[in-house]
Amino acid sequence: MGKKWARRNFLRTVGATVLTLPVMTTTAAAAQADFVWPVSDHINSPYGPRGSGYHYGVDIDGETEDPIYASRAGTAYAAEDPGGYGQYVYIDHGDGYVSEYGHVNSYDVYDGEWVERGEQIAGMGTTGSSTGVHVHLEIEHDGSPQSIPGDKGDWVTQGEPIPKDFPGIGGTDTGNYYSWPTYSRGDQSEGVYSIQYLLEEQGYNLNYHDGIYGSEVENTVESFQSSQGLSVDGIVGPNTWEELYVTVYDANNDPYWATYGAQHHLRYDQGYSISVDGYYGPETEGAVEDFQSNAGLTVDGIVGHDTWQALMDL
Structure with missing residues (x-):
């Protein structure tokens, strides 16, 4: 079977998304997300459009x-x-992230x-342009603000x-990290085929399965x-x-x-010579296991969260 391995090196920033808190209680789960919340309280201003401008972070309340x-x-x-920020702390994470x-209100670092x-x-405060006590959290990658949910x-x-x-962060706890790409109208790729097939699996009827992110998608x-x-x-983020x-x-x-989508991606994006028929047989299982092995994933033949994510990211 033929294969190609080329890491995605970009992910477009998108607007604010609804906060969803998955059940993540282990160290491995924390490793998947990498970034953690810096305080405990309510979000009072989310990422995205605000007034006549754009808010490139999230504000979290406190005392x-x-x-x-x-x-x-x-x-x-x-x-x-x-x-703007008043007194603030920034952390250079060494891989393009800040x-x-x-x-x-006060510093605990030098x-x-x-x-x-x-x-x-x-310590939290109100310095700079602040209407109340809160922390403004912003994450940038190579100088570009990254959307934060909430x-x-x-x-x-x-x-x-x-x-x-975030780009290049997330995935499994094995050291092989993959990220969900972001697709929006005008995109044309194998990933858009997967979106179309998965929407069909979710119960939606589409007229086209053409890999083009048009008005119907x-x-x-x-x-x-x-x-x-x-x-x-x-936007699929x-x-x-x-x-x-x-x-x-x-x-x-x-x-x-969903099987059709996984097969299509394995054949036309990853180069596996398999049938694209929507049937999960030995041929498909073998391709999935080979892909997982090369991607550094658990080899179980199951196209679950991490395998879908790796398919999208590679």
Whole structure:
């Protein structure tokens, strides 16, 4: 069987998404998310459009001098922006990622200090342009703000994984990390074929299975997002993928359209010479197991969360 291995090196930033808190209680789960919430309280201003501008982070409520903890390990710096963040801390994580914590009242780090995830870095405050005590959390990748999930009023818990896969972060706890890509109208790729087949599996009837993200896909995605309580933006990002994918695991429990989608992706994107017929037989199982082995995943022949994610990311 032929194979290709080329890591995706980009993921477009999208707008705010609805906070969904999966059951993640183990160290492995934390490793999947990598970034964790820096405080415990309610979100008072989510990521996305706000007033006449755009809010490139999330604001989380608290009380003066409530401790703020590092969302991820890295080198910390104390800084000041009187017209915006006020006093703030930023952490360089060393792989293109920087996290920023705005409006702090006090510092618990010095410039150039290495901090571990969960280590206290500052006390909450109202410095800069702030209408109340809160921390502004922002995450950037190579200078581009990354969308952070959460709606106004959502409760977040310090130390819990942020339910979002950032580029190059996430996936399994084996050291082989994969991320959900983001697709929107105008895209044309094998990933869009998978979206179309998975929407069919979810009960939607599409006229086209052509790998083109047109109005039909966008409108159907919006309907699916609405049915799942997600932010309705017509964009298939990490939170939408989490609800959209369907596990494919054997011929006795064979979801026709999801199997078709996995086969199509294995054949036309990964180069496996298999039939694309919607039937999960030995040929498909062998291709799945070979793909999993090469991707560093658990070899079980099941196209579940991590295998779907790797298929989309490779």
